[in-house]
Each structure stands twice: as C-alpha cells, then as structure tokens.
Amino acid sequence: MDSFIQLLHGFETALSLGNILYCLIGVSVGMLVGVMPGLGPTTGTAILIPLTIGMEPVSAIIMLAGIYYGSMYGGTITSVMINTPGEAASVITCLDGHPLAKQGRAGVALGVAAIGSFIGGTVAIIGLAFIGPSLAEWALKFGPPEFFALMTFGLIMVIGLMGQSLIKGLLAAFIGLTLSLVGMDPVSGAVRFTMGVPELMSGFDLVTIAMGLFGLSEILLGMENLSNSEKPAKVKGLLPRREEWKPTMKSISRGTGIGFITGLIPGTNSVIPALLSYSVEKKLAKDPSRFGKGAIEGVAGPETANNSYSGAALIPLLTLGIPSSPTIAIILGAFIMHGLTPGPTMFQDNPDFVWGIIASMFIGNLILLFMNLPLAGVWAKVALIPSKLLYPIILIISVLGAYSVNNSLWNVGVMMFFGIFGYLLKKLDIPMAPIVLTFVLGKLMETSLLQSIKMFEGNLLLFFNRPISGILLVISLLILLASIYAEIKNKKSHFASDVEM
Amino acid sequence: MSKQNAGVWVGLIILVFSSVIFIQAMNLDYFSKFGPGPGLFPIWLSGILLVLSILYIRLSIKKSIYYFSDIIPMGRSFGNILSVVLALIVFMVLVNFTGFIIASTVLLFTLFSREYKWYWGLGIAIFTSIILFIIFKVFFEIPLPVSVFGW
Numbered sequence: 170m171d172s173f174i175q176l177l178h179g180f181e182t183a184l185s186l187g188n189i190l191y192c193l194i195g196v197s198v199g200m201l202v203g204v205m206p207g208l209g210p211t212t213g214t215a216i217l218i219p220l221t222i223g224m225e226p227v228s229a230i231i232m233l234a235g236i237y238y239g240s241m242y243g244g245t246i247t248s249v250m251i252n253t254p255g256e257a258a259s260v261i262t263c264l265d266g267h268p269l270a271k272q273g274r275a276g277v278a279l280g281v282a283a284i285g286s287f288i289g290g291t292v293a294i295i296g297l298a299f300i301g302p303s304l305a306e307w308a309l310k311f312g313p314p315e316f317f318a319l320m321t322f323g324l325i326m327v328i329g330l331m332g333q334s335l336i337k338g339l340l341a342a343f344i345g346l347t348l349s350l351v352g353m354d355p356v357s358g359a360v361r362f363t364m365g366v367p368e369l370m371s372g373f374d375l376v377t378i379a380m381g382l383f384g385l386s387e388i389l390l391g392m393e394n395l396s397n398s399e400k401p402a403k404v405k406g407l408l409p410r411r412e413e414w415k416p417t418m419k420s421i422s423r424g425t426g427i428g429f430i431t432g433l434i435p436g437t438n439s440v441i442p443a444l445l446s447y448s449v450e451k452k453l454a455k456d457p458s459r460f461g462k463g464a465i466e467g468v469a470g471p472e473t474a475n476n477s478y479s480g481a482a483l484i485p486l487l488t489l490g491i492p493s494s495p496t497i498a499i500i501l502g503a504f505i506m507h508g509l510t511p512g513p514t515m516f517q518d519n520p521d522f523v524w525g526i527i528a529s530m531f532i533g534n535l536i537l538l539f540m541n542l543p544l545a546g547v548w549a550k551v552a553l554i555p556s557k558l559l560y561p562i563i564l565i566i567s568v569l570g571a572y573s574v575n576n577s578l579w580n581v582g583v584m585m586f587f588g589i590f591g592y593l594l595k596k597l598d599i600p601m602a603p604i605v606l607t608f609v610l611g612k613l614m615e616t617s618l619l620q621s622i623k624m625f626e627g628n629l630l631l632f633f634n635r636p637i638s639g640i641l642l643v644i645s646l647l648i649l650l651a652s653i654y655a656e657i658k659n660k661k662s663h664f665a666s667d668v669e670m
Numbered sequence: 671m672s673k674q675n676a677g678v679w680v681g682l683i684i685l686v687f688s689s690v691i692f693i694q695a696m697n698l699d700y701f702s703k704f705g706p707g708p709g710l711f712p713i714w715l716s717g718i719l720l721v722l723s724i725l726y727i728r729l730s731i732k733k734s735i736y737y738f739s740d741i742i743p744m745g746r747s748f749g750n751i752l753s754v755v756l757a758l759i760v761f762m763v764l765v766n767f768t769g770f771i772i773a774s775t776v777l778l779f780t781l782f783s784r785e786y787k788w789y790w791g792l793g794i795a796i797f798t799s800i801i802l803f804i805i806f807k808v809f810f811e812i813p814l815p816v817s818v819f820g821w
Contacts, residue, residue: 220810334734336725343719344684347691350712359708362694392750393743395785557785561778562798564754568761568777569802573812578762585758592751596741597677598734615711623705 172299179524183532188231188525191224195232196533199239200540204247204551205559209257210240210496211605212387215379216563218503219570226507227522231529233503237496238290238479238530241439242537243548245282245472249275250549258439258475261447265460265467273405276545278468280407283541285421285473290534292425293432293480297487298527301516305488308513311637313620316489318638318645319435320614323491325645326436327603329652336656337599345604348373349611356619368579375502375609377571377580378587382601383495384567385588388560390595395557407542413465420450420466424473431474432481435493438602439482442474480530486511487523491610495602498609676738677730685723691716753780769817774799 182188202213213236221229244259249266262282269278311319328338351362352372363369409417424446431442450470451460460467485491490512492498504511515523540548571584591601625631633639695716699707730736742748757780765773775795782791803821806812 219812223811334729336722336729337734340684340719340722340726343715343722346715347688347712347719350691350715354708356706357699357702357708359698361698361708361712362691389751389754392754392781393747395750557782558794561781564758564781565774565778565798565802568758568774569806569812569814572814573806573810576813578765581758581762585755585762589755593676593680593741597680597736599680618711619706622710 172302175302175520175524176298176528178521179526179528180531182227182521182525183231183528187225188228188529189532191228191232192235192529192533193536195235196239196242196536196540198232199236199241200243200537200548201551202236203240203243203245203259204548205554208387208563209244210237211379211383211499213240214496214499214503215376216384216567216570218376218499218506219573221503222506222573226504226509227525229503229507230500230522230526231533233500234483234526234530235533237500238476238533239537241290241476241479242283242286242541245286245468246279246541246545246548247552249278249282249468251552253552258443258478259472260440261443261471262468264447265462265464268461268463269465269468272463274463276406277409277465279545280542281409281417281465281469282472283407283538283545285417285424285469286476286541287534287538288421289425289428289473289475289477290480290537291531293429293477294527294530294534296429297480297484297530298524301484301488301523301527304484305513305516308489311489311513312635313617313624314632314635314638315641317614317617317621318632318641319489319491320610320617322641322645323435323485323493324603324607324610325648326434327606329436329648334598334656335652337597338603341594341600342603342607345607346611346614348378348604349608350615355612355616368577373583373608374574374580375499375605376506376574377583378608379495379499379502379605380567380571381584381587382591382594382604384563385584386591386595386601388564388567389588389592391556391560395555395560407545409465416466417469420446420470421473423449423453424470425477427470428474428477428479429481432478432493433484435485435489435491437478437482438494439475439478442478443471446470446474487515488513490515490613492606495605498605501609674738675730676736676741677734678727679738681723681727681730685720685727688716688719688723692720750781750784753784757781765815767817769819769821770814771796771799771803771821772817773815774802 183192198213198217199210202208202210214233217236218233221232241258244254245262245266248254248259248262249270252263252267254260254263266278266282269275324342328335328342349372351369353360353370360370427446427449428442431437431445447467447470450466451457454460454464454466482493482497485493486497486501490510492501501511509519509522567584568581571580572578574580594601621632622629632642691712695709695712698709698712700709700713701707743751757777760780761773761777764776778795778798779791782795786794803814807814
C-alpha cells in the first residue's frame, strides 16, 4: 500500500509537462537508435548523456531510461521489416518476424510485438515498484563484504555467460578494472597512474570511454560498409487472427516471467531472456516445425521477454547500485554525474526521484505502444536513411558529446583512442561489455574490498563467515570453475559475444 | 604488416600497459599503519592482467589466430576508416583557431565528399554544422569553441 501511495506521488513528478516532454524525447530517440542498424541503447545513451548535463537529475534519468527501453521496441521493427536487427535483443525476432512479413503479415508481427512489449514492460515496472523497496530495505543490512561479493558475482556472470573465450572475457574485465585505478585513490586520496597528465587526476570519464568503445567503434565498423538496406514491406492489419490470440497471450505471459527473472540476475543481458523465451516457445509448441517460418509465438515470447527484462534490470541498479548490463552501467554513470548514488538508501533519501522515474516508465511504455501500433511503417522508413549520411552526423554529435563532458578537447582525444581500441577489440572478438561494467564498478569494488580487509583485520577467509558474501563468492567460484572446465573441454556455448550495442 | 598476428600485437600492448601499472603500483604502499594501502588493489589487478595478457598472446598464436589482413578492410573501406580518424585529428587541431562551425564543416566535408558530389557534400556539411552549433550553443548552453567572429 505504501508503495502504491509513493507511486502516485511519482506520477505527480512524471506528469509535469517538462518531464512528459523528456520522456517523449527519450522514447523517440530510443525508437530511433533501436530502428537504426548498428546503433543500440548503449551507443544511444553514451552519446546523449552529455546533453543532460544542464538538466534536472530526474528529467535526465527519465530521458535516458526512455532511450533504454524505447530501443527495445524499435529494434523489432527492422527485424521484421528488413530482416536486420536494430539492436542485439531483436536478433531472435528476425527468425519468425521476417518470414511473417514475407507472408504479408508484417503488421501482425509488429502488433503482437508491441502488445507483448507493453505487457512485459509494464509488468516489470509494477514488479520494480513493489519488489524494489523491500529489496532495498533488505540491502540496507549489507556491509562492504556483501557488496564486494555481489559485485564479484555480477562480474563473473558477465564473463561466464558471454564471449567466445574465458581468457578474452577476463582480459576485458581486468582492462576495465585497471583503467578505473587511474586518478585519485578513493580510500587514501593518493594520486595513481596519471603519468604526469593533469587531466587524469580525476581519472578517465566513463561517458567518454563508453562513447569511444561503443559509439566511435560502431561508426568505424559502419563506415567500412556503407550499403543501403532493403526496402521495407507494407504494414497492414496489426492484430492476430482469432485462433492465434490464445497461444500469443500464453507466449506473452511466459516471456514476461522469463524476462523479469533474468533481469534480476546481475551480469545478464537482454539477449538471454529473448533466446530463453524462444527456445521455451519452440519446446512447448504442438508443431515446432512452424518456428523459423513465421510462428507468431516466436515473435510474441522473445519481444515480451526483452522488454520485461529491461524493466527488471533496473531493480539491481536502483536497489543495490549494481549495473547488470553496459547500458545500465552508463545510466549509473549519469546518476553519478548528477550527484546521485543509486543503492539501498535511494528509496529512503530520494523517494521523489526514484518514484518519478518508475512512474515515467509507465507513461513511456504507453507512449511507445501508440508509437508502435499505428506508426510502425513510418519508423521502418527511418531505417532507410542512407548510412553515408547517418554515420558522419553521428560522429560529429559524438565529438560534441565528448567535448561537452568537460568542455575540453582532451575527452575528444580519449574518445578517439578508445574508439580505435574498441574497433580492434571487436575485430578480435574480445567482448567490450565487461570493460565498461568493471570500469564503473572498479572504484566501488576497491573501496568495499579495502574496507572488508580492514574489518577482517587481513583475514580474507572471514568473507565466508558471513552468509550472503560467503554464498555469493562460492557461487562465483563455481561459475568460474565451470567456465574454465567448459573452456578446456571446448564446450562453451555463449549467448552473444557482445550485446546491447 | 598485413601478415602480422593482430592478436599478438594487441596482447603485447596490454602486456606493456599492465607492466607499467604493476611497476608503478610496487612503489605505492601495500599496507600502511591504517590498513590496506593504495598499492594493494593495483598490484593484484595489474599482476593478473599481466598474466592474462600472456595467456591471450598464447591463445592468439595457438588457437584464435587473426592476421591484420583478416581484420583490417582493404581499398575503399580502409579509406573510409582512415578518413574518420584523420578528420577527427584535423578537427582537434583546427577547432580552437577556427571555431566549431568551420572545423565541423571540414570534418563532415572530408567524409561526405567521399560519397556525395563535392557541392552536395559541402552543402550538407555546412547546414549540419550550423544546426548543431545552434542546438548545442543555444539550447544546451555548451560553450563551444568559436572564431573571432563569434561562431
């Protein structure tokens, strides 16, 4: 009941004219980056964070969160219409969405995806509203050892679940951690590894690194091949046939559950629930041979799952301060940039802020439903903007974004360096998600580890004396050992080499 | 260069980077009288990164082999990549002297002129630069570098 009243207060904040406008801008930009192949939520949020510097924190996060969940809707459109996933989570939608479009049922695929996304997204936000506060209250009991163990668990999950090779995943994670050491030590105040460069006194900037690794590297890859997309199919009739409603709704409800549960686990990504949902639907189907040829459940389940995931993935961020994916890590960067620290105390210290954002997500999902059902055809045309025009414009916007972080060219240079580095890493199949995640968590991990060591007077075994930190570290160790075993036996099945670009 | 193993080179760069951090971390306090010092975490992290970079070099030689010729595109595609990097460098050199609009026009024209007729490329470059200047300077109040003319 308390949550419900708080949520109503949140609507007061979210329904102000300015915040509705920012929500609308956020979800529209999200749709745009989702629709454009090569651009995804991570790139979109990284490039646009600097624009939020002058905004009120609540408006800034409303806009950035809108980009995040909006892109999940947008990615579907190009998957269905031109068989090109706009973002990684929609890869699976191509399998049945595009065959449906070829049968002249593009509208039905998009309609089902939009309805599923709306239901999945909304249920996840309701979950966030009701589970979030209790989880945050529980997390208030966490001390430095629990936080350290939780962050270790998240990182091991990222490394263990993704990437073709454990060595490459670990290498990426430790690059991110080591880069986070540059600048002032959070505990003693000592200045480290600045190589005499005054700009490095405060360390590298997360936004600049993310813009390089995810934005510029994508531009470089895109510039390699400036081909144009195929013409999209016409959109007619948005609703499934009467006999298709029942299986569709069942797929949507299963997708909602799968997405929500996956979102709660730190270190997962939006591809995992989509893939899980697709395989569950195929297994449960009376005639699995329809899958890949235009099965409506193959669109409804995964599309619902990735939207439900994106709402649920905000729960670990808002309650524990732990990002679960690169996009969420960048949103965490935006929190910090606006002087806010997400974590267990946030629901108590900044209730207007948290509930304002949660309420805005209901509004955003509703806007997206309207944007997608009648306007899907219009959005598909956006994908036809020639890449030879698009990429240079995104490049100059990235340059402006990097410049405006500190109003200096230093960050433009840093972005260029990490852009070239990211381009090389992508070519070498080294995942970049662990770099950004570990970079954002590095200082927090160091602080919690040093505080724990001090608490335990140097005896690290005492981590295992505390139930939560002990269990999390044991699970992390087991996942690491399983990954090593899979690597040695060459059995590693990876969900995606890099996601949410 | 094209037949060089790209993974080995990237591994070597990471090896040098981790070694530099490791050596510098050795000069920081590992433990002080107040507890763990600023050197503790960096020594472990850079040490592990150092080992991982060696393992990665080994992986690049034995299993995951990528030559530069396999990963770097040739011909026009390579020209496109190079032009992005060069345009960025030229932008950084120019912007403090010429102001944002001219430097941005040069950057965009460098890229557009490869795909559009020069007058179209120049036109789109100038138009985009002016629009972005107005958006960032006026709406977002970001103090962009300007020329003596104020733009």
